[in-house]
Amino acid sequence: HTRLALRLASQSQSCAMVAPAHAFTVTYDIDAPSKKDAQMIVDAICLEQTVELPESLVPPGTWINEHVVGKCVECVEANDGHHRGMMYRAKVRYSDDTSGFELPQLINVIFGNSSLKERARVSDVEFSAEMLARFHGPRFGVKGLRKLLGVERGPLVMTALKPMGTPSEKLAEMCYAFAKGGIDVIKDDHGLANQRYAPYEERVRACCAAVRRANEETGRKCIYAPCINAPAHLVVSRAKFAKAAGAGAVLMIPGLTGLDSMRVLAEDPEFGLPIIAHPAILGAMLGGGPRDEVRGFTHGVLLGLLPRLAGADATIFPSFGGRFGFSVEECKAIAHGSRRPLGHYPAIFPSPGGGMTLDKVKTMMDTYSQDVLLLVGGSLYSHSSDLTANARHILAMAGRTDIYGPKELPHSATPTSPYNTPGSSSGATFTPGSGMRPKLKLASGTPGPYPTTPTSYPVTPQSTYPAAPPSTPMSMDPEAVKVMSALKDKNAALESKIDELTVLVKHLMVEQAKGYATKHASTGPLEGNHSKVLNRKHGEFQWERVPQEMYKMDGASFKNCSRIELIGKRGESPCFHVRYFEVAPGGWTTLEHHQHEHVVIALRGEGEVQLGLEAYPLALGDVAYTAPGDVHQLRCKSDAKDAFGFICVVASDRDRPVEDEPYELLKSCKLAHILDEDVRTALEAQIKHRSEHKAAHGAVAEGSACEWKPGMKKKQAAAVAEGSACEFTPKSKAKSATPRRYFP
Numbered sequence: 001h002t003r004l005a006l007r008l009a010s011q012s013q014s015c016a017m018v019a020p021a022h023a024f025t026v027t028y029d030i031d032a033p034s035k036k037d038a039q040m041i042v043d044a045i046c047l048e049q050t051v052e053l054p055e056s057l058v059p060p061g062t063w064i065n066e067h068v069v070g071k072c073v074e075c076v077e078a079n080d081g082h083h084r085g086m087m088y089r090a091k092v093r094y095s096d097d098t099s100g101f102e103l104p105q106l107i108n109v110i111f112g113n114s115s116l117k118e119r120a121r122v123s124d125v126e127f128s129a130e131m132l133a134r135f136h137g138p139r140f141g142v143k144g145l146r147k148l149l150g151v152e153r154g155p156l157v158m159t160a161l162k163p164m165g166t167p168s169e170k171l172a173e174m175c176y177a178f179a180k181g182g183i184d185v186i187k188d189d190h191g192l193a194n195q196r197y198a199p200y201e202e203r204v205r206a207c208c209a210a211v212r213r214a215n216e217e218t219g220r221k222c223i224y225a226p227c228i229n230a231p232a233h234l235v236v237s238r239a240k241f242a243k244a245a246g247a248g249a250v251l252m253i254p255g256l257t258g259l260d261s262m263r264v265l266a267e268d269p270e271f272g273l274p275i276i277a278h279p280a281i282l283g284a285m286l287g288g289g290p291r292d293e294v295r296g297f298t299h300g301v302l303l304g305l306l307p308r309l310a311g312a313d314a315t316i317f318p319s320f321g322g323r324f325g326f327s328v329e330e331c332k333a334i335a336h337g338s339r340r341p342l343g344h345y346p347a348i349f350p351s352p353g354g355g356m357t358l359d360k361v362k363t364m365m366d367t368y369s370q371d372v373l374l375l376v377g378g379s380l381y382s383h384s385s386d387l388t389a390n391a392r393h394i395l396a397m398a399g400r401t402d403i404y405g406p407k408e409l410p411h412s413a414t415p416t417s418p419y420n421t422p423g424s425s426s427g428a429t430f431t432p433g434s435g436m437r438p439k440l441k442l443a444s445g446t447p448g449p450y451p452t453t454p455t456s457y458p459v460t461p462q463s464t465y466p467a468a469p470p471s472t473p474m475s476m477d478p479e480a481v482k483v484m485s486a487l488k489d490k491n492a493a494l495e496s497k498i499d500e501l502t503v504l505v506k507h508l509m510v511e512q513a514k515g516y517a518t519k520h521a522s523t524g525p526l527e528g529n530h531s532k533v534l535n536r537k538h539g540e541f542q543w544e545r546v547p548q549e550m551y552k553m554d555g556a557s558f559k560n561c562s563r564i565e566l567i568g569k570r571g572e573s574p575c576f577h578v579r580y581f582e583v584a585p586g587g588w589t590t591l592e593h594h595q596h597e598h599v600v601i602a603l604r605g606e607g608e609v610q611l612g613l614e615a616y617p618l619a620l621g622d623v624a625y626t627a628p629g630d631v632h633q634l635r636c637k638s639d640a641k642d643a644f645g646f647i648c649v650v651a652s653d654r655d656r657p658v659e660d661e662p663y664e665l666l667k668s669c670k671l672a673h674i675l676d677e678d679v680r681t682a683l684e685a686q687i688k689h690r691s692e693h694k695a696a697h698g699a700v701a702e703g704s705a706c707e708w709k710p711g712m713k714k715k716q717a718a719a720v721a722e723g724s725a726c727e728f729t730p731k732s733k734a735k736s737a738t739p740r741r742y743f744p
Contacts, residue, residue: 023093024131026070026110027124029078029287030088031294033526033570037547038088039075045114046070046092052113054550070094086525087294089123101134103260103310115296119547121287123298125305132343136267140274140313141346142371148248148274149184150221154400155365156373158185158276158351159380159391161192161207168198172206174387179214179222181391182405185373186211187251188227190278200226200238201245208246218405223248225276228257235261240271249274252312255281259310266311276351276373277312279303288330299330304337308348314373318354319364326354328367335368349373361397374398528571541582541604541645551581552590556693557659559686560587560636568652575652582645583607586638588686591662593631596654600624600634600646607636607644608678613669615679618646631660635682662686 028045032038043055050069051058058065070092078089099106111122138144146152159178161171171192178186186207194200204226211224228250230238235257239250252262252275265271282303287296296302299317307315315338318324320331331352339347350368353375364374376394383390392403522533526545534543542548543564551561561583568577582604583589591610600609602618609616609624610633618624618634626632636644666683669675 022096022128022130024096024099024106024128025073025091025093025126026122027126028090028092029121029123029294029298030075030090031086031119032088032547033086033545035075035077035088037526038086038090039072040547040549041120042072042075042090042092045120046072048113048117049092049109049111050094050098067095068098096128096131099131101131103135103263104258106131107259107306111297115285119294121294121296121298122301125301127309127343129343132345135263135309136311137342137345138275138308138311138313138348139266139272141348143346145274145313145349148221149223151184151400151402153370154402155368155370155398156184156349157182157391157394157398157400158187158353158373158375159183160187160189160375160377162189162377162381164189164191164195165197168203168206171198171203172210175207175210175224176214177387178391179211179220179224180218181388182218182220182395182400182403183222183391185223185225185249185276187225187249187276189377190227190229190251190253190280192227193229200230201241204242204245204247208242211248212246217407219407220405221248223274225249225251225274227251227253227278229253230257232257232261236264236268239265239273243271243273247273249276249313251276251278253278253280254307254310254312255279255285259306262307262312263310274313275311276314276316277307277310278316279318288327290325290327298333299326300333300337304334304350305340305342308338308342308345312348314349314351316351316353316375319352319360320367321360321363322354324354332367335372339371347371351375353377361394365398526570529573532567532572534566541580541643543580556690557590557592558588559689560584561589566647577650577652579648579650580645581634581648582643583634583636584643585636585640586685588635588682589633590657591631591633591660591665591686592657593629593660594655594657595628596651597628598626598648598650600626600648602644602646604645605636605640605642607634607640607646609634610665610679613665613672613674615676615682618644631665637678662690 028042030038030041032041046069047053047055047058051064055065055069058069060066071094073091073093075088075090078087094109098109110125114120140148145156149156161174166174175186188203192198192203204224207224207226211222214220215222224247226238226242226247228235228239228242242250250265250273252265254262254277262275262277265273266275285296285302286299287293288298297306303315303317315334317331317334318326320326320328331350335350338350349372351373352364352368361374361376364372374394380390380394381387383393395403521531522535522544524530524532526532534546536543543566546564546566548562548564551558551563561581563582564580566578566580568574568579580603581589600618600623602620602622602624604620606617606619609618610631611624611626612631615635616624634644634646662683666675666680666687669679669683
């Protein structure tokens with residue numbers, strides 16, 4: 001095991017994207033005041049993500065600890081200037097076997113329960129070659145999607161059919177206009193599902209026929225991608241219906257239907273269509289942002305790496321400068337996750353959108369390079385009333401040379417892409433400004449790129465759907481053109497202000513963050529002997545920046561206890577320490593005595609304190625003082641409605657506590673004829689608990705709650721000023737008599 005640990009430690013220095021065989025490595029960002037605190041958080045993650053047990057129950061040297069429990073192979077400081085506190089980056093290696101080689105369990109091991117905690121964020125995952133081989137990954141990727149669309153170079157362009165509430169016939173007309181203008185991918189808006197305005201099967205049939213007709217007229221290979229926003233039992237059947245109807249791709253929302261449902265389709269050879277991933281609801285799992293929140297996943301992992309692992313061929317995300325506030329660095333991280341070396345997996349298209357305007361196309365190109373799928377929505381609609389002309393305009397702005405399809409070019413011209421091969425001349429000519437046609441005859445029987453043989457997939461008769469709202473003829477009368485022109489002018493003015501507004505908002509966020517940073521006592525580092533303010537979390541009995549710890553390392557002398565070290569453990573110089581302890585219903589602290597005194601102040605719920613042979617109830621605000629040598633214990637009754645929490649103030653210089661036997665106390669109470677029934681029940685439960693947990697006594701266990709530190713207190717060099725409210729006169733312990741114990 002020692003040789004294995006040394007080998008793992010040396011391997012942890014490698015930065016390769018694929019981890020050694022049979023293990024995958026997760027990198028966590030940890031928000032902690034010191035490396036020691038960071039290591040404690042990481043050690044807890046190693047256990048929480050695998051066995052969910054204290055290390056004392058799966059100690060080092062056991063098979064489960066060595067082969068199942070995660071192993072931290074690196075923990076280093078990683079402050080980059082953006083985070084207000086201290087940041088550490090830790091790498092944890094997990095055996096591939098913990099995943100079962102199934103995607104849901106793999107993600108569960110990466111960040112399952114630990115995602116519910118604070119101060120940890122997944123910033124990277126490195127998969128073993130064996131793990132990557134278990135999943136198919138993207139079927140098309142960048143090269144495959146370019147070949148499918150017949151676009152050899154330059155960015156691809158995608159738009160969304162909207163708004164919700166538009167009937168199927170109108171959506172099909174938009175599809176025709178966009179495909180006629182050369183938009184490569186026309187997808188459903190992610191809110192289009194199976195509403196009565198445009199029922200799924202009706203909409204898919206109409207839009208597939210519209211794109212097919214436009215392609216026949218232009219010679220292009222534009223595709224329509226319906227949204228598979230469906231209940232779990234319908235995801236696969238709707239996807240295969242889309243293929244049978246002639247769709248060229250599908251849009252999936254893994255945040256709603258699951259990453260594994262996307263994987264199932266990507267690996268199905270009978271399906272075989274590109275998959276575009278939409279990020280809806282995943283924002284709730286993201287960390288980072290202007291305040292660099294240490295929670296969830298980084299943008300590159302959640303919106304780049306994981307969709308790619310699950311088989312997406314393109315991943316949509318809100319680009320910087322839009323209405324969602326992603327930074328340039330976060331967007332670049334998503335693009336990196338889409339393209340970085342990853343075993344046999346091809347690179348996929350990053351697809352920035354989210355309020356992207358036409359004037360930002362060049363900036364997008366400079367940031368994401370040529371292999372990008374630009375998602376342009378509202379600004380494409382509002383540029384003018386001619387959607388076909390708008391589509392050609394965006395292609396030109398993106399630097400595309402194929403502004404017209406092969407069948408629209410003069411006879412002397414040749415296609416720019418080897419993927420585009422013009423068919424026989426049909427005499428079709430392009431009329432500039434033709435735009436959308438007011439009526440579109442949908443030939444559902446027109447042959448498409450997929451077989452039209454009878455399919456076994458369920459098809460809902462159109463007559464069973466509720467009637468959709470009536471369609472309004474799309475006539476372009478002079479008044480409508482005038483209104484659209486006015487809207488175009490307003491949109492141009494709005495676009496000119498977006499950059500200015502974005503800069504202003506970011507400036508305000510930076511200034512606000514600076515304002516927070518000036519609150520040194522409440523937001524500064526915990527370590528050090530300086531004034532501090534520890535704010536309690538709203539509605540909780542925990543404190544910001546302060547971790548909850550184990551009560552002791554030994555579980556035989558206590559039950560259901562935890563502690564939080566508030567003041568005295570992180571470089572402060574008081575003559576006392578302040579801790580918060582919590583005992584869950586049915587739990588108790590160690591029965592013990594010592595030669596130092598301490599004070600308990602009840603803060604939460606109700607409990608009782610054992611002082612010698614007698615027990616006393618404690619409720620909110622009650623105070624208990626334990627004199628030197630007195631046997632004591634704090635308990636919470638099993639029928640209590642809430643945990644019993646209390647502040648404990650204890651001397652910084654103190655002796656090691658001596659554990660007492662519950663059996664001896666029970667016997668003494670019986671001899672004195674003062675045995676309370678509740679005390680008897682509690683002590684008998686402790687005796688049984690001890691017999692079941694044969695472990696070292698808490699008084700000698702490492703990490704005792706009393707933290708014995710003799711002689712560590714530095715005495716003041718000069719006397720405290722007379723009359724000071726904090727005046728302190730040290731006691732001479734050498735002259736004090738040895739206190740008596742409170743029971744025989």
